[in-house]
Amino acid sequence: MNPITEFMESGVIELYVMGAASPEEVIAVEAMAEAYPEVKQEIEQTRLAMEYYAQAHAVKPRRTVKTLLLATVDYLERMKKGELPESPPILTPESKISDYEKWLKKEDAVYNEDADGLYAKIIGYTPKYTTAILWVKDRSEEEVHHDEYERFLILEGTCTFTTGGEKHDLAPGDYFAIPLHTPHQVIVTSDTPCKAILQRLSID
Known part of the structure; x- marks a missing residue:
């Protein structure tokens, strides 16, 4: 040769x-x-x-992954600038919007118009759970969680959660927990973004 x-x-x-x-x-x-x-x-x-x-063969990352990654970077930068870590209450069916008033009143707790229809602001982190304010403008992509519980408390707007083929219409004050291993998606039904407290809890 x-x-x-x-x-x-x-x-x-x-x-x-x-x-x-x-x-x-x-x-x-x-x-x-x-x-x-x-x-x-x-x-x-x-x-x-x-x-x-x-x-x-490129795989576009889910919007949720990108949104939470940017929110984490923002949270770490705020910690560097002197913001003290906090632990908002764990979401339960008895949770009320007023339980999170302290964080909702902060000046930076506003929707970023430049976001790709999905925006999050982390307001608390512990090794056990992460709490964020979440805005969804139109809809989220379908996803499944196997290693963490996901809970929501609707603050503003309305939306429909589809979990395992079942639809759940939610309005301000409503609490909703996503079952493990269950495909789920949220579709906004209001003219304004649906705003919610999002909490992800480790199953350990």
């Missing part, structure tokens, strides 16, 4: 493009690319093929 062809079929070019080649392999690939145009072309074609594959 032609030494150049053998080099191109060795797999080292793929490792080089992925950034997984050893320092010695990097030197060898770059030297071969400098000396042989066909090797340089093979590197470019491999790079384009991998980019195409990555784009074709």
Whole structure:
């Protein structure tokens, strides 16, 4: 076999493009690319093929994941600036909106119009549970939880929770708990975003 062809079929070019080649392999690939145009072309074609594959198989993260990640970053930044951690009450069927008035009255407890229809503001964190104010403008994606309980207390607006094929219409003051291992989705039925206290509790 032609030494150049053998080099191109060795797999080292793929490792080089992925950034997984050893320092010695990097030197060898770059030297071969400098000396042989066909090797340089093979590197470019491999790079384009991998980019195409990555784009074709890319998985867009759920809006909920993105929303809660941004909310966590915001919460940590607030802690760095001196905000003290707090532990809002655990949501129960007896919970009232007034139980969370302290956090609802804060100046930054407002909906971000730049959000992608879903926005959250974390107001409390412990290793056992996380509490946030949540705004849903239109609907959430369907999701399932296997390792944490999810509870809601509706503050403003109205919405319909679909869990396991059953629909539950909720209004301000209503409490709702999502069963484990159950597909669920919320669809807003009011003209304004549905605002709620969201709490996620570890099953441990």
